[in-house]
Amino acid sequence: xxxxxxxxxxxxxxxxxxxxxxxxxxxxxxxxxxxxxxxxxxxxxxxxxxxxxxxxxxxxxxxxxxxxxxxxxxxxxxxxxxxxxxxxxxxxxxxxxxxxxxxxxxxxxxxxxxxxxxxxxxxxxxxxxxxxxxxxxxxxxxxxxxxxxxxxxxxxxxxxxxxxxxxxxxxxxxxxxxxxxxxxxxxxxxxxxxxxxxxxxxxxxxxxxxxxxxxxxxxxxxxxxxxxxxxxxxxxxxxxxxxxxxxxxxxxxxxxxxxxxxxxxxxxxxxxxxxxxxxxxxxxxxxxxxxxxxxxxxxxxxxxxxxxxxxxxxxxxxxxxxxxxxxxxxxxxxxx
Amino acid sequence: xxxxxxxxxxxxxxxxxxxxxxxxxxxxxxxxxxxxxxxxxxxxxxxxxxxxxxxxxxxxxxxxxxxxxxxxxxxxxxxxxxxxxxxxxxxxxxxxxxxxxxxxxxxxxxxxxxxxxxxxxxxxxxxxxxxxxxxxxxxxxxxxxxxxxxxxxxxxxxxxxxxxxxxxxxxxxxxxxxxxxxxxxxxxxxxxxxxxxxxxxxxxxxxxxxxxxxxxxxxxxxxxxxxxxxxxxxxxxxxxxxxxxxxxxxxxxxxxxxxxxxxxxxxxxxxxxxxxxxxxxxxxxxxxxxxxxxxxxxxxxxxxxxxxxxxxxxxxxxxxxxxxxxxxxxxxxxxx
Numbered sequence: 001x002x003x004x005x006x007x008x009x010x011x012x013x014x015x016x017x018x019x020x021x022x023x024x025x026x027x028x029x030x031x032x033x034x035x036x037x038x039x040x041x042x043x044x045x046x047x048x049x050x051x052x053x054x055x056x057x058x059x060x061x062x063x064x065x066x067x068x069x070x071x072x073x074x075x076x077x078x079x080x081x082x083x084x085x086x087x088x089x090x091x092x093x094x095x096x097x098x099x100x101x102x103x104x105x106x107x108x109x110x111x112x113x114x115x116x117x118x119x120x121x122x123x124x125x126x127x128x129x130x131x132x133x134x135x136x137x138x139x140x141x142x143x144x145x146x147x148x149x150x151x152x153x154x155x156x157x158x159x160x161x162x163x164x165x166x167x168x169x170x171x172x173x174x175x176x177x178x179x180x181x182x183x184x185x186x187x188x189x190x191x192x193x194x195x196x197x198x199x200x201x202x203x204x205x206x207x208x209x210x211x212x213x214x215x216x217x218x219x220x221x222x223x224x225x226x227x228x229x230x231x232x233x234x235x236x237x238x239x240x241x242x243x244x245x246x247x248x249x250x251x252x253x254x255x256x257x258x259x260x261x262x263x264x265x266x267x268x269x270x271x272x273x274x275x276x277x278x279x280x281x282x283x284x285x286x287x288x289x290x291x292x293x294x295x296x297x298x299x300x301x302x303x304x305x306x307x308x309x310x311x312x313x314x315x316x317x318x319x320x321x322x323x324x325x326x327x328x329x330x331x332x333x334x335x336x
Numbered sequence: 337x338x339x340x341x342x343x344x345x346x347x348x349x350x351x352x353x354x355x356x357x358x359x360x361x362x363x364x365x366x367x368x369x370x371x372x373x374x375x376x377x378x379x380x381x382x383x384x385x386x387x388x389x390x391x392x393x394x395x396x397x398x399x400x401x402x403x404x405x406x407x408x409x410x411x412x413x414x415x416x417x418x419x420x421x422x423x424x425x426x427x428x429x430x431x432x433x434x435x436x437x438x439x440x441x442x443x444x445x446x447x448x449x450x451x452x453x454x455x456x457x458x459x460x461x462x463x464x465x466x467x468x469x470x471x472x473x474x475x476x477x478x479x480x481x482x483x484x485x486x487x488x489x490x491x492x493x494x495x496x497x498x499x500x501x502x503x504x505x506x507x508x509x510x511x512x513x514x515x516x517x518x519x520x521x522x523x524x525x526x527x528x529x530x531x532x533x534x535x536x537x538x539x540x541x542x543x544x545x546x547x548x549x550x551x552x553x554x555x556x557x558x559x560x561x562x563x564x565x566x567x568x569x570x571x572x573x574x575x576x577x578x579x580x581x582x583x584x585x586x587x588x589x590x591x592x593x594x595x596x597x598x599x600x601x602x603x604x605x606x607x608x609x610x611x612x613x614x615x616x617x618x619x620x621x622x623x624x625x626x627x628x629x630x631x632x633x634x635x636x637x638x639x640x641x642x643x644x645x646x647x648x649x650x651x652x653x654x655x656x657x658x659x660x661x662x663x664x665x666x667x668x669x670x671x672x
Contacts (some may be wrong), residue, residue: 005669006664007666008390008669009553009554009555009663009665009669010554010555010559010600010667011554011559011598011662011667012662012663013664013665014554015662032477033491035385035410035416035491035492036385036412036416036550036551037349037384037385037413037416037418037479037481038383038384038385039381039382039383039384039416039489040382040383040384041380041381041382042378042379042380042381042382042482043378044377044378045375045376045377045378046375046376046377046378046382046422046480047373047374047375047376048373048374048375048376048422048424048457048458048478048480049373049374049423049424049458050424050426050458050459050460050476050478051426051460052426052427052428052460052476053461053462054344054428054462054464065620066495073511074375075610076372077373079373080371080372080373080375082373082375086384086542087383088384088385088386088478089386090386090387090388090426090476090478091388092388092428094472113458121382121384122385122386123386124386124387124388124392124476126388126389126670127475127669127671128390129669130467131466131467131469132467132468133467138428138462138464138474140386140388140426140460140476142380142384142386142424142426142476142478143373144384144480145373146378147375150556153375156371164628168338169430173650190433195452212452214372215372217346218345218346218347218350219346219347219350223346223347262347264346273653281645302649314437321382324346326348326351327345327346327347327348328342328347328348331346331347333341333344333345333463333465334344336460336462
């Protein structure tokens with residue numbers, strides 16, 4: 001069955017679509033009321049985030065747009081030190097979209113939300129005409145999280161001298177999976193889209209001094225670290241030898257001339273951690289789901305006189321130094 | 337200047353677009369941090385809502401997609417009895433969109449948010465290819481509001497026998513403005529997009545017993561009242577004579593054969609109010625901005641044996657009775 005403009009009317013066809021697809025999968029006592037605003041219990045300090053997802057293809061190796069949007073929003077909340085609590089789901093459907101595909105994506109959202117312990121509490125659906133090509137699907141998810149009043153909320157401007165830079169796993173998998181699918185390249189690379197609740201929970205529960213924390217998405221590690229270094233006015237020094245890239249992604253990048261430093265992930269985070277807590281942080285992440293390839297990749301130099309301040313420097317395998325600048329231009333369009 | 341795919345990369349071009357357009361207009365101490373999640377003070381009970389706006393054209397008589405999205409989301413929060421507090425802004429830009437048009441829309445969002453007393457605290461921007469026709473713009477806004485712990489939150493299932501049904505003003509203006517523009521019909525009809533904070537505030541401050549409250553958007557008054565009657569298992573009886581429609585919209589509907597009962601507004605609400613509070617409610621709304629044409633249009637019959645339960649009945653001008661059913665099919669696509 002296909003989506004028609006009538007599914008966007010706000011009348012009976014819209015109600016039926018909401019009941020048959022969204023309410024069926026998202027079912028919980030708050031959403032079931034199907035009110036325009038969901039009413040929920042609150043807390044003293046809130047984190048609020050929003051993200052729209054336009055990835056093509058909608059279904060890809062290792063995931064789909066539904067898993068992606070929940071992971072992206074949950075991870076944004078986690079990175080601010082919040083416990084993810086509530087999620088909204090705003091769908092833009094192109095007419096002609098297969099309702100079976102929509103059902104699969106929405107089921108995947110429900111499953112991922114369940115894994116992440118976040119409740120999908122309200123939503124909205126609009127239908128737009130298809131102006132050509134395959135019928136698409138865009139999803140906006142906004143999230144609300146609660147922050148412990150006593151938490152010293154991490155931020156990109158809080159890096160300290162001699163902090164260690166930690167990455168939670170392999171770089172570039174999501175980017176390579178999407179690009180490979182679009183180019184029809186056969187490989188065993190799958191997207192790493194994952195909610196990082198367990199590892200972040202362990203770090204906070206164990207009092208690890210996390211000064212900054214960010215998920216590595218569009219723009220890649222290079223973009224995140226440049227933001228850290230310019231917000232905190234420091235040099236970040238990375239060891240090329242230490243950067244974790246899976247053999248399959250390494251080959252893929254070699255063939256296509258891609259740099260994993262600027263490739264997006266959807267289930268990885270980079271942290272700046274107090275030097276004395278760094279080893280403990282790595283072992284806590286390694287014990288967590290999705291964290292088995294975690295490692296230290298660099299350090300923070302607040303008082304480096306040899307390099308320009310606000311820069312990210314890579315010590316290369318052959319003993320050179322390379323400045324890791326911001327990414328210019330377009331990277332890979334519609335990766336998330 | 338035109339939007340390019342590079343503006344969606346997450347790299348330097350994206351940052352520049354965010355600084356030059358979004359941060360410039362939305363500027364406040366929370367958003368200025370440009371974190372993925374905004375951290376804000378919370379409250380005991382929250383209302384959360386989301387809405388995507390796909391209206392075409394982007395600019396129309398009486399408003400634009402920016403004013404529309406703020407009004408729509410603010411009104412959804414108000415309807416649940418919440419004070420609108422925080423708003424997110426997720427933009428989907430089609431490449432080729434004029435940055436001047438985007439700037440105008442975002443300025444309008446900022447101005448409307450200011451009028452409504454809500455803060456835009458976080459956002460996200462994605463760029464997609466234009467598959468044909470004029471370059472479009474889709475905006476998702478999600479909102480968070482705080483609810484007074486002592487408020488008896490109104491709901492569509494709370495209608496009581498002999499409640500009065502009140503409408504805050506003329507029906508059909510937004511729908512007629514959009515349709516007229518698309519068809520190139522000259523008229524003085526303008527969209528009624530407006531935030532209803534003042535009138536809702538006055539009702540709650542004065543202890544008016546509002547049992548249900550809903551903004552009249554897609555699907556129109558007929559759709560909202562059907563939801564009220566089926567949730568509360570009651571008959572709603574309307575007087576055709578009392579339904580307020582402006583002379584210009586009445587003429588417009590006459591020519592095109594449209595029924596104002598199913599036409600969308602973006603600055604009107606319908607309420608079910610305890611019969612003893614109804615006159616007071618009308619005069620409070622009339623004193624408020626956007627409420628000058630408020631009136632009572634009908635009543636609730638919980639124990640009507642003559643009509644089927646869960647139905648909306650219109651007493652026509654000529655003494656007949658007409659059942660107002662749900663709207664089937666598509667109404668006007670992309671009206672909000």
